[in-house]
Amino acid sequence: MGGAARPFAPLGTGSVRAGRPLRIAGLGLAQLGAALVACGLIASALLPREASWLAALGAVIVLGVPHGALDGAVAAPLLRPRYGRLWFGVFALPYLGLSALILLAWQVTPLPTLAGFLALSVLHFGEEDAGPGRPVEAFLRGGLPIALPALLHPEATADIFAVVTRVPMAQLPAWWTAAAWLWLTLAAIVVPFRLAAHPPRRAMLAELAGLAAAFWLLPPLTAFALYFVTLHGPRHMRALVRDPVRAPGIDTMGRAVLAALPIFGLTLGLGAALWPLYASGSADPTATLLTLTLQMLSALTVPHVLLDRLASRHAPPPPTFADSLHRPSR
Numbered sequence: 001m002g003g004a005a006r007p008f009a010p011l012g013t014g015s016v017r018a019g020r021p022l023r024i025a026g027l028g029l030a031q032l033g034a035a036l037v038a039c040g041l042i043a044s045a046l047l048p049r050e051a052s053w054l055a056a057l058g059a060v061i062v063l064g065v066p067h068g069a070l071d072g073a074v075a076a077p078l079l080r081p082r083y084g085r086l087w088f089g090v091f092a093l094p095y096l097g098l099s100a101l102i103l104l105a106w107q108v109t110p111l112p113t114l115a116g117f118l119a120l121s122v123l124h125f126g127e128e129d130a131g132p133g134r135p136v137e138a139f140l141r142g143g144l145p146i147a148l149p150a151l152l153h154p155e156a157t158a159d160i161f162a163v164v165t166r167v168p169m170a171q172l173p174a175w176w177t178a179a180a181w182l183w184l185t186l187a188a189i190v191v192p193f194r195l196a197a198h199p200p201r202r203a204m205l206a207e208l209a210g211l212a213a214a215f216w217l218l219p220p221l222t223a224f225a226l227y228f229v230t231l232h233g234p235r236h237m238r239a240l241v242r243d244p245v246r247a248p249g250i251d252t253m254g255r256a257v258l259a260a261l262p263i264f265g266l267t268l269g270l271g272a273a274l275w276p277l278y279a280s281g282s283a284d285p286t287a288t289l290l291t292l293t294l295q296m297l298s299a300l301t302v303p304h305v306l307l308d309r310l311a312s313r314h315a316p317p318p319p320t321f322a323d324s325l326h327r328p329s330r
């Protein structure tokens with residue numbers, strides 16, 4: 001795996017750029033909150049399956065989805081200078097149009113859509129976890145949450161995706177199992193070399209060991225929720241808070257949460273509007289919630305990833321040596 005690069009801080013700290021976060025027993029308030037959420041999710045694994053699905057989905061919706069709702073704050077500085085007050089329409093119409101196409105794809109070709117969703121997730125999780133310009137580490141880290149459930153809990157994972165795709169799945173599709181074995185084989189070949197060449201930070205090893213243990217010991221949806229709300233979401237938010245160019249107004253975790261609220265509310269409203277459509281073909285409300293949540297997550301992830309690409313393409317390049325000769329240093 002990669003060498004020492006970004007400082008590791010898996011759980012959100014109260015304020016990244018400004019002030020000193022409140023600390024209790026050496027933990028920041030947000031870290032304490034994340035630890036409590038993690039304990040709650042782990043305990044929810046003891047509940048009957050439907051109830052544990054509900055707990056995991058509740059966490060994914062309330063604590064995980066808001067990181068995608070920050071896309072408005074990323075799009076505004078790109079679009080407002082050119083479109084003025086119309087910027088929100090210019091942002092939201094293609095974003096939601098693309099999402100609607102993905103929801104349609106789940107109805108028309110559920111299994112290819114599932115394959116595309118899983119591939120996009122490996123890319124998105126990997127880029128966020130490994131950081132830019134580290135394709136091998138990104139593949140290995142992004143592949144972990146997708147490959148381990150297939151290898152360690154194939155029946156439970158198939159049960160979940162039979163509900164999501166509405167395609168009977170006595171077992172996982174062979175392509176998923178094959179891809180998971182390929183990931184494991186590559187990891188077994190690459191990781192020992194990487195470990196020898198760049199001894200990893202202890203915190204990164206602890207994260208990977210913790211994740212592997214979660215995907216081994218917990219039901220797959222619970223382990224995924226744990227990864228999504230304590231690692232992926234906070235990491236995405238922290239990256240935006242630290243980036244003064246992509247979302248200039250978002251410079252503390254508190255501001256990030258506030259900025260996410262309007263689009264998060266809109267997302268919940270869209271989910272509520274779609275509910276009757278999804279409930280009509282569904283066995284029970286928990287199954288409806290699972291299908292709607294995962295399909296909407298996938299539908300929003302496509303424009304979410306595209307916007308991330310666009311925003312990094314439009315970011316000004318880092319200052320060159322020549323720049324530093326011409327500009328007075330501050």
Ligand SMILES: CC1=C(/C=C/C(C)=C/C=C/C(C)=C/C=O)C(C)(C)CCC1
Nearest residue numbers: 121124145146149160220221224297301
């Ligand atoms: C539901 C679920 C899975 C997949 C979830 C995925 C693929 C989520 C992707 C979310 C994204 C990309 C969000 C973007 O921010 C697993 C872990 C395979 C097995 C357990 C249940």
Ligand SMILES: [Fe+2]
Nearest residue numbers: 067068124236
């Ligand atoms: Fe994300």
